[in-house]
Amino acid sequence: MRIAIIGTGNLGSSIAKGLIANKSFTSLYLSDKNTSAVKAFENENYVTITNDNVLAVESSDIVIFALQPRHIDKVLESVSSLITSSHVVMSVAAGFEISKIENSIGSDKNIIRVMPNTAISIGKSMTCLAANDKAQDKIELAKDIFNQLGTTMVIPEEQIQAATVICASGIAFWMRLVRATTQGAIQLGFEAHEAHELALQTCYGAASLLKESGRHPEEEIDRVTTPSGCTIEGLNEMEHQGLSSSLIKGINASFEKINQLKKN
Ligand SMILES: NC(=O)C1=CN([C@@H]2O[C@H](COP(=O)(O)OP(=O)(O)OC[C@H]3O[C@@H](n4cnc5c(N)ncnc54)[C@H](OP(=O)(O)O)[C@@H]3O)[C@@H](O)[C@H]2O)C=CC1
Numbered sequence: 001m002r003i004a005i006i007g008t009g010n011l012g013s014s015i016a017k018g019l020i021a022n023k024s025f026t027s028l029y030l031s032d033k034n035t036s037a038v039k040a041f042e043n044e045n046y047v048t049i050t051n052d053n054v055l056a057v058e059s060s061d062i063v064i065f066a067l068q069p070r071h072i073d074k075v076l077e078s079v080s081s082l083i084t085s086s087h088v089v090m091s092v093a094a095g096f097e098i099s100k101i102e103n104s105i106g107s108d109k110n111i112i113r114v115m116p117n118t119a120i121s122i123g124k125s126m127t128c129l130a131a132n133d134k135a136q137d138k139i140e141l142a143k144d145i146f147n148q149l150g151t152t153m154v155i156p157e158e159q160i161q162a163a164t165v166i167c168a169s170g171i172a173f174w175m176r177l178v179r180a181t182t183q184g185a186i187q188l189g190f191e192a193h194e195a196h197e198l199a200l201q202t203c204y205g206a207a208s209l210l211k212e213s214g215r216h217p218e219e220e221i222d223r224v225t226t227p228s229g230c231t232i233e234g235l236n237e238m239e240h241q242g243l244s245s246s247l248i249k250g251i252n253a254s255f256e257k258i259n260q261l262k263k264n
């Protein structure tokens, strides 16, 4: 697979890191105005770092656009004449619909919207995929690539916005929960580094329990909550203070915002 990534900022460089770790390409072009985020990869085999988007597109079969929504239109237009019906164009731009990409490069081109998260850099992304009509038979190819970098789910394009909130923004939401737990642990007397390790491993254990047992979270909660014990005391206080409610409200606020961004 000859792959190009146009835009190597937070997400583009994370995808590059994951692809390089898996060596899942025959060539990889990393193109950006400023390539500092991928400079560390310059000596990797079959990796070319460039400022030349045209060279990257011409040298690749799969082109991943990892640009801010405000830049992607202009960049797509600048390379549209080079994109053929055998290219597979992938875009991670939040709120930027397939129809807008089709307006730039044509609906006869293979287009797949990809919504990963930054855990892609360590092969643990939850990546949602949606393809245009032309690219329905390329979705397996996209799954092959992104399954090496975590887990994939194919969803209708209408759900990509919601998936962005849950999976891409979700990384930030979970980070804040870990951070808050750490702050609580420091208040209970642990050193900051100890508090961080306790919070992190417990979070990892909780996610792993669900993944490996297949059980519902409430079943796992039932196993921890001794009657009249400290867990239920804390859990109920968190709920009185609106833990679940504030998470759900935050998710809805993010969703409203991403839908506003889509209209701009
Ligand atoms: N961060 C995340 O977790 C996620 C982000 N996304 C989406 O991914 C996209 C990228 O986000 P993110 O990586 O955070 O953004 P960044 O701004 O970090 O990266 C975009 C990169 O593209 C570069 N760029 C701008 N114009 C051009 C051009 N003409 N040619 C080549 N490169 C160019 C930018 O350079 P410069 O800075 O100089 O302009 C920058 O390095 C966004 O659309 C975002 O919505 C999706 C899922 C998760």
Ligand SMILES: O=C(O)[C@@H]1CCC=N1
Pocket: 094, 164, 168, 169
């Ligand atoms: O915050 C944002 O708007 C982008 C989309 C999801 C992650 N980052």
